[in-house]
Amino acid sequence: MNVAVLEEVTKVYRVGDQEIHALAGVSLTIKEGEFVAIIGPSGSGKSTLMHLLGCLDTPTSGRMEICGKDLSRAGADTLALTRNREIGFVFQSFNLLPRLDVIGNVELPLVYSGMSGRERRERATKVAQSVGLGDRLRNRPPQLSGGQCQRVAIARALVNNPRILFGDEPTGNLDSTTGEIVLGMFRELHKEGRTVVLVTHDPDVAAVARRVIEIKDGKISREYAP
């Protein structure tokens, strides 16, 4: 089954009088259970591609189907709902809420899916324990190391049991050892059958994936299996 289908998708940004063609006709299909890396230099359009795949944005033209739903012209609420149910994000800069503790951060997606408090906490605790944060549940992000923060982010991304897991330069802010561990976690998740999409500029990171899509000037320039 396809979790993401893009057909001739373009994305044009307007900055002042200038039009920036971030994506100039991309067609792409990602199947369930795939481990994909999107690679390219900065400004290539890889982030824009991830934003579309992650339902943070809609294309200017072309067709976009995520988890069986045509979202080419979807409104903000539909996108939010899809993000909430089907998608988990792990960002380079962790993007945790500093005032909430580990449980509070991990349970955040469940809050917006309207789950009751007790159920939320139970599930968040279980997921946090599964990424090795069992003894840190009441700590806040400023009290955690970078690697621990990224674990919190991964737990948050997984808590809603999403169909696709995105990593946007997930090792960018980590030292190489911790980065290795985090990449190992993504690999494990893929082995468990989850669809994983990594976005990176680093070929070494991309090398953990089974399928690499190279983006250049808003187009797919190359696709290969490492």
Added chain:
Amino acid sequence: MRPFLLLETALREIASHKFRSFLSMLGIVLGVSSLIATMALTAGIEIGTRTFMQQMGGLEYVSVVNKEISGDNIEFWNLSPGRTLMDAKILEEAVPLISHISPEMNHGAAISVGAISDRKQVIGVWPDHAIIGKHELEAGRFISDLDVERTTKAAVIGHQILATFFPGKKPTEVLGQTLLMNGSPFVVVGVLARYERDEDKRKRELNEAKKPSERVEIPRRGRSSRRWDPFRGKNESILIPLSTMFHEFKAGLFPMDAMESVRLDTLTMRVGDLNHFREALDQVRSALTVTHRGVDDFDLETREEWFDRMESTIAATRLSGGLIAAISLIVGGIGITNIMLASITERVREIGIRMAVGARGSDIFYQILIESISIAMIGGLIGLVAGVGLIEVLVRVAPSDNLPVIEASSIILSVAFAVLAGVVSGLYPAFRASKLEPISALRYE
């Protein structure tokens, strides 16, 4: 998102910026406290005025007053006998819409009991005076029809007269005692209740409850007192039958067949049914025109205009106080808007994160709105406490005749206004926040 969780998130946010939150609620605190204070003050004035109106005979009270004769009438002025007992008799018999009539004559007399003597006003009355003047008896009886008919030398005295001429005696102890008026002995048949405002009553009772050694002497209120006592006149009453008054102080024998020669100082009456107020006045006017032989030398004075004036004064006080409070609430609201706008700018990234994990625009909207309402609500509650404090200060700094009264409605109203200010001031920041794009919000540094 669940309301309870929204509230929790809002409170957490407020708690983590205590000083900033306090600054933003300051306007609401001031607004609510001034609203509470003005409403309590006006409520106090209103209750005081209403009590006073009631004590003065209420709206049903009508008084016949002399009028300057002018114009063509001037040549006929001596045709009219003026306000006489005849007026009272005619009104009693010919005007059914008037339920009570009180003709009165005043006379200053030297009053003495034993060694104590002083000059006081004595009033000659009919029994109806008790109703029109809203008198209550503490002991004995009022002037009766029989007293008037037989010109008895009976007297009903007010509480202050009791205290002056019978110091230390209880009302029941003076019944049957003799009081000399210009040397003529009168028997005290009744003592009127002590008329006082609730506030004074409370103070007095509190004082009396103490042991005699601890009692504070409550200073008697003279004319010089800066606090005006509306009941002073009533407490100083010495009432005797009207016929006796005429007989003793005016002109020898009571001329039953020459009632026109009994000139009155006061002629007041009470309309039986307020629904027929206008008709009653018309009837009175036509009856009196007959007794005054067509000379337009009298006017009917009602409380209507006076009460209307009092009402509109109260309304104006309310309005101006409310307006000032409303302005400070608006200013307070703007303060909240301002700080919420600053706060969402600071929290763009947080909003982006929330959106990335699935928060809808409406979730963000309610989050900001609830936060702003919470700030206003907390400010309102602090303002409530501050308002009560403000009233205490006002009472101490500028004591007035009327004790401020905090009504439940004013508490509800001011908190409601605070919440309203919170809603209104939160709407724009909440709208702004809900319209953020997730991508740009996430990238915001």
